[in-house]
Structures are given as structure tokens and as C-alpha cells.
Amino acid sequence: MKANVKWIDKMQLMGTSETGHGILMDGDRNGIAASPMEVVLMGMGACSTIDVVDILKTGRQNILGCEVDLTSERAPEPPRVFTKINAHFIVSGTDLNEKKVKRAVELSMEKYCSVAKMLEKAAEITSSYEIVVK
Incomplete structure (x- = not known):
């Protein structure tokens, strides 16, 4: 690349x-x-959202939407690296299985999202989710 x-x-x-x-x-x-650090944060959101959508579609879930709200904290002094990041996924659809949504988020954050895996070396990364029934 x-x-x-x-x-x-x-x-x-x-x-x-x-x-x-x-x-x-x-x-x-x-x-x-956007600043370069904002781009990095959005990159993690894009990477993990792709994972969650792909995992849920593969699991034959009727997913209609997925977004992630990201919040972060940075070190106060240079280099101002991320120290904490939370990814809150909002997954919408019909007849979504909560266990499958939870597992999709976990798999993305713990295994598949290369951006999150890279950032976890410097930052504490947490995640959460909610399901919106449509």
C-alpha cells in the first residue's frame, strides 16, 4: 500500500x-x-463498521443500517496520542439477533479491525452497541 x-x-x-x-x-x-488525528479516528470507525456489517450480513441478519459514534481522549502533551477510544455502534434492522450483533462488534474490535488493533497499542479501546428495530 x-x-x-x-x-x-x-x-x-x-x-x-x-x-x-x-x-x-x-x-x-x-x-x-478534518485533522490527521480525526482522519485516524474516522478510519477506525470505517474499518470496524465494515466488519460489523459484513459479519451480520454473513450471519443472515436483516441489517438496514450501521453507524458508530466514536469518542476519544488524547495525551495532554506531545505527542498527543490517543489514550482512550470508545466505539458505540448503532445497528438497525428487523429481527436482529442481539447475540449476533454483540458478537459482530466483539469480533471486529478484538480480531478483524486492523486500525483498532494498531491503535490498541497506545490507547485503551472499548466498545458498546445498541439495536434499533425498524
Whole structure:
């Protein structure tokens, strides 16, 4: 995997993946885009959501939606690494089996989400979930 990050102006950066997809980032707190650390946090959310959806679909659950609310704490001094992250999954669907939803979240966080596995070396990662019946 390869990527390129190019400084644009002020604290704005454009990241481009080897597949040609781009993401604008901004190091200014009042910037026009997400900061690199926000992108890392969103990356964990995307990675784990993909896992949960895939596991539930494989388990033949009638999943209609899945989102994850992420909250984090960072070290007060540089390097301001994440020290705590909580991922709260909101899974919606019809006839969802709670044990399967719980297991999908656990499998993602404990085994499959490569971003979470990488971040757990620096941060305490916890997860929770709720089911919304539609």
C-alpha cells in the first residue's frame, strides 16, 4: 500500500492513495477539513463498521443500517496520542439477533479491525452497541 501527502497551503494537505482516492486534511483547529488525528479516528470507525456489517450480513441478519459514534481522549502533551477510544455502534434492522450483533462488534474490535488493533497499542479501546428495530 502506498500513499502521497502534499502540502497545499497554510496547514492544508491533500492525501492521495495509490488507487487515486483523495482526502483533504487540515492541521489548523479552525481549518476547512478534518485533522490527521480525526482522519485516524474516522478510519477506525470505517474499518470496524465494515466488519460489523459484513459479519451480520454473513450471519443472515436483516441489517438496514450501521453507524458508530466514536469518542476519544488524547495525551495532554506531545505527542498527543490517543489514550482512550470508545466505539458505540448503532445497528438497525428487523429481527436482529442481539447475540449476533454483540458478537459482530466483539469480533471486529478484538480480531478483524486492523486500525483498532494498531491503535490498541497506545490507547485503551472499548466498545458498546445498541439495536434499533425498524
